[in-house]
Amino acid sequence: MTDDTPNRETDAEKARADGSGIVAPDDETPTWRERKTRTQGLSQLTYEYFERARREDQDLRQESDYVERDVLAFPTWPHEVIRNLAVASFFVGMLIFLSATLPPHIGDPANPSSTPAIILPDWYLYWSFGLLKLGPLNPELSILGGQKLMADRTYGVLANLVVVGFVAIVPFLNKGSARRPVEQPFWAAVGVGGVLFAFTISVYSAKNLIPMNLHLLFDLTFLVPIVGGFVTWAVLKTMREGYMYDLNRRYYRLRPPK
Template sequence: MTETDSTTDDADARTDGGGPGIVAPDDETPTWRERKERTTGLSRLTYEYFERARREDQDLRTESDYVERDVLAFPTWPHETVRNLSIAAFFTGMIFFLSATMPPHIGSPANPSSTPAIILPDWYLYWSFGLLKLGPLNPDLAILGGQKLTADRTYGVLANVVVVGVIAIVPFLNKGSARRPVEQPFWSAVGVGGVVFALTISLLAIKNLMPMNVDLLFDLTFLLPIVATTVTYAVLKTMREGYMYDLNRRYYRLRPPK
């Protein structure tokens, strides 16, 4: 084999889309009928798909003049869509498999003539149910003869409105482009405090099932989020100093627009 033949074979084996290799160039995309008539199997097509994705990513990195690490992504169609559909299909299949092999136990029907001792919503609504139990925080106004301005139930509904409103406003207040908690310690600490408060207020919702003093549980409901927020802010603020923070900041920096 001569040197010319070796060069020709290398050109035929290219997979970067520049020759008659595995992945065809963009201007030679086959039609649907042509793809239907091909005899290649699913494994071959899958390999071509990932090879094209690798080539596109490599071309983008080669053409970029940014000195730092480029944070690049793939197009939504077909790359992200195919990947997300594959993941969704896998978990859907797992759910069907578990539901078929381990069906849930169905208890006896409820007795409509008797009220249960403890009535609770679904677990993911415990935090909202706990806000309805903030009666001790409902102040008694002496100007009204010692009567409460609003009923405890109404006070709990207003507490739900306030909490949901704060959660909805936070994304509009924080419009930064930080990708890691250490870059914005304050908002990260607020997020941790909110998660801890959701947990403690959920425990307050099932206070009848908690093996501890109700007054202590009520105090911890508001004390633990403050402690978690303070500790998180202090830790993240400390992590902002040093070589590793500067190195990671350069590593995760987004490519500036051209």
Template sequence: MADNNNDEEPMADGGSGTGIVAPDDETPTWRERKERTEGLSRLTYEYFERARREDQDLRQESDYVERDVLAFPAWPHEMIRNLSLTSFFVGMILFLSAALPPHIGPPANPSSTPAIILPDWYLYWSFGLLKLGPLNPELSILGGETAAEGAKLMADRTYGVVANLVVVGFIAIVPFLNKGSARRPVEQPFWAAVGVFGVVFAFTISMLSIKNLLPIGSSLLLDVTFLLPFVAGTISYALLRSMQEGYMYDLNRRYYRLRPPK
């Protein structure tokens, strides 16, 4: 029985016992692996075991492990995996399109305008920014009374366009402001909270764009649009700050031995 176990798990590096798989000069090729009878499970195990051994050796020899890249060749390893995943999802889409075809409604009447006009759902946030007319400040010159439109610095439509430019500009500048090397939200709670704020704001401003379809008052919906993102961001920041002590380091003990927190 002992001889059989030794045959199934040969020593690496000439029998030194430092790993399970053979070194590079003794590693079988892809075609030789395919011809084996152990099956895909054994093949996968050997690849992961070799990656583990190389990862361990590299960490013992290298001083700066963050720039050391461990990976398998793109062909055939990564390509076969990606093609398998792509084929699965394409098959699911084809199945759903064949089993559940979309309903085709009556043709549009060019002589009548719909009561509610909305863009595609993924543009609701931008359409909601065009409905910030109540936030457009009015001006009162020399103590005079303000008019409905004449006393505004810019028209409501222009105000909505400027709001789009401000939001898109802020999203574009965030990567230049956050230059840290954090890999997890818990490492930088502030920027993680900013991301939560942006996601919740996109949802609430989308709700504002379809306010005609929601059973909520316009003033209350406008307050919720700007209040809920701040609440969600604050809660996220507080939770991530509380997770920094203890939980994060215990969960990622191996990671932080290589890259201790600042």
């Protein structure tokens, strides 16, 4: 009696693409049209994504003789699309649940005949509203007889354009491959300073509600981001001396081709 055990393959050991086992390689996986005819839902596709990602990660690590950690990339479809769709569906469901169980309270309608004492935009626009209040920085030119070159509101609009333009150009200026703040202390300090400035200028936009001297509040609006950025740079610069930069750079290096 011959032993044909090595030629046998149980159902549990088979690589199937229907979500009931380890997902098969791409050449054995049904196409999207074939998968669509099975009327599979988002949960099934999500399970396939995680199973396939796990299989590909395991296969690449077993075949690789690279000592460092491999940074593996997956194609947009179906891996990234299914993952993002699953995450987005979860958060949309949470928002629908919260809006159904905790509906927001609608206050009295606005009275068009009365102007409120304090006018503020939505909280996420406080920083922009604060830039419109930078009238003290608008210089008065003696050549114009002590008059300002432009109106304060125009000066505030230009300040918004400058800040937004700086935020937009930073990714083009910083083209390094650093993945941790300690690897580039300067740009990390720029980021911390920008976050602090967004906070301080937001506080300054509501200066009528802040129990503080307005001149001191105006000075702190620009002083705190500078001090915070400098402290961040100094701390990260000190940490970088004992940081194994070369090792961490190899740690994130892509797996070399075969």
